[in-house]
Amino acid sequence: MALSESQIPPDAQHYLVCGTEDCEKNCQFYCNDCHLRMCELCMGEHQKNKKTKNHEVVHYKQRKRRIPVVKCKIHPTKDIDLLCEECQIPLCSKCTATKEHRGHIFTDLEIVFAEKVSQYQEEIDKIQNYFEPVSQDVKIEIAGDVTEIKKIMEGIRTAMKAEAEFVKRMVDAVTSDKIEQVNKIEQSLLQTLNGQNQEIDDFINYLNDLIQTYYGYLSPSKIENLTLSLKSKSLKIRPVPETSKPVPPVFTAGQHSKEDVAKLLGRITVPNTKPENRKIKPMETASTQLKPTGKQKKQNREKSDVKQTLCLSSSVTKVREYTVPGFNGVFHISLDKSGRLWVSDGTGKLIQTDLQGNQLQKIQTSGGYGYHTVTQDGDLIYTDNRNKVINRITPDNTITEFIKTGDWEPLSIHSSHINGDILVGMIKYRKAKVTRYNKTGTEIQNIQRNNNGQALYRYPHYVTENINGDVCVSDYDNAVVVVDKSGQHRFSYTGQGSLFYPYGICTNVLGHILVCFSISNTVHFLDQDGRFLMSLLPTEQQGVEDPRSVCVDDENNLWVGQITRTVTVYKYLQ
Template structure:
């Protein structure tokens, strides 16, 4: 039994099944009156039925979102399905006859709800693609400033310690000099005192000698010596040598304060200036419209293949494939079984290659020639195709019995490689809807059923899968540019995502405010972005790379 839309999780990895009872085919259409997904066959039956032939059946992407079911609190048997424009409150049909709303203008609430949902999806897309990542960038910048600030403050602390060490060394040097000065003064003073001390010692020796002499004169045995001594002047005692008390040096303590020491260690100041300019916030990325083409007879444009001589091929959801010049003139038209997929591509020689799903063959149209069979794909139905700009190989997405793979052929049509499983034995693809190749040889598949862009390297090893920005992601057209960027359309949010070659989301290159319903993208040799749309028959060309 098919899941209802409300039961499908946002990141569902499966086909949306037809809502008709006992039908398990894939949903591709939607009845806006019944709010029921349906396959192509059930759509045809729905439109043939007399009761439902007037219903609005549209491609699933153009569906109206069903209004949530809610009972009126005043009239419990009625559902709320109108909006009173004057009161701006939801009401039921019975409320229009009440006193509060009688004569007021009312609007279909389902239409308002659908428009509001689209608006909110756009706002969410802007938040996810610009405001949120820009805020995250500012957080990273602030974190970088924190790291830088910590380094600056640590450098200041180191400088203070270095300055203190220098002052300490200078203090030690001055201290040594002053101590040496004290030592010299001390030696000089001690020498003076030592000289005085020696003079006193000599004088004491003189006195002792004098006493001995005098005692000798007092002896009764030496009268003659006494007579001589009495007549001698040596009997006069020399005066005591003069000495003086040396004046010691006086130490006067230096006069300094904490502030004086602080000055020696430098100054820490906060500049009395305003902070730097506000952080620069990158502007929302914009692209410039270069020109626009109209494809006569088309309802929408599902895929574009750029050719030579100013010509390109475009296909619609019915399988019409036309060649058009840059003036919008139709040059060729082919009815194919391809429909809403990337089922045609141009080679380096300018030939067109396209898939014939019904007959399971790949056909080629050389310049100015008719269509010829090129490759038979056996039991596999070719769903998407791309001609490599690197070596001319042909990459083909194929499906069979619910399985999907990518097959590589060389330019002559010989099979070279099959890619179906990852290194864990899990299936890589559910529907290789659109396919392209990057400048490094990566094979990039837009898988509508898996809600992912699946990328493998040229050997077939899974590199990464991109599943959008935390909202339902429904990829369609995909291409790459000269810088290795991956550009992919999201048909639900009506945006074009820009990724780097490693699958990192960069930003929304185009939003629903800038382009209406982008469905397919490709980049020409002048780095212009071509966008085909599924609500109109126009192709718009933008300049986005300088």
């Protein structure tokens, strides 16, 4: 269901219908004079009408806000449309004649309302483009700290357990040695006692023998034995052998406290260091369309530092070159974060190769020109113009349907290095446009016409983005078309005096626009304002032959794909 104008916030992307009678199309434009919402078709009719041709017609987001209709409480038939400058209260035209406001200065309330809306919109932009993203950055940083703290604490726990296991092993080893010592002492004592026991046994045997002898002397039948015993000088029994009591060892328990054990196992200390405050990035001017994150801002600053030290070289040096087998020409190149690249030809073959040209994987697509790109997350996304969808390939090679483009046929695609937005060049029934999606696939901007309502594009078969947020399109209809980040036309480049059919396009860290011109076998270098700087020429050294695609890598090398199935890498900055 379509929403009314009062139901949506100023920057919302909901469907708002045209305000022209009996028209239910999507509203894209607004007449500031008659406060009328219009679709593209009704806007054209509005500007053709003699009565309204001089009206100020703008994109809907750039409209002047109409003040709410409020009736005056004193004069109910009148609308409140003025502001008393002295009393600072809104009133109707009839109130100006009352005694309370006689001689005061009055201002059109609509002007004041527009100023306030503009001020609040600026504050909203600050919130959306600075405070909220920075807060999200802080949340991400905190989440990273949480992960890091958990990792550190788990490491401490693991170390403590390992140390405890080591101490336990030492305790077991020492205990085993002491038990062995006890065993040896026991064995020695028992051996002594066993010797004493044997000595007593021998003495008892001696006594038994002596008893038997004495009994023999007392027998009447052996009286001669008694006579012999009487002749004996004395009767003497050997004394009981001397033995000694064993002295057992004494075990003295160790004197250990919990603190002693704690010392053995190390200790945990919290550094007496004052926590460092997180750095809050300073507020920067940002577009409502482009919202760079903290990481992206850092990358932008690094690129800015590089920009101060680089310039175009007077000579172009070939770094390396290789051929892509099985191709009928390298029509587009996308470099991924691993240093490998995706290349496509004119028949729908899309392959990933290493830097020697060896094929790593292959996908059959519906074909096109600049129809694939690598996102900030390292995923490859590519258009399917037959099914009117955009597909995503994750690093694990899973292909999923990412964005549906409805009735529009997607031709070209580019993932923003500034904020991850996705730019898609599309056509439908002799119409063409560039649509911006955020990284989750939500449509946030359409670029189709210039300030005069004329079509900007006819066949946007390559699209890219410059460092200043400009959207640069290589349109097969003889031009490179550049608009700013809000969609306003900046310039069109049509070559150097001859027929101009541009192909692949890219930009570099200096804001230069590089575009292939296959007819003259050159790559044109433009500055970010569209001024021609130089050409990469088909000399024997440079070796350019019918170039179709260009891109630059993180080391500021220029990659050129040619119809000869060759990819050549050049060093062109110094």
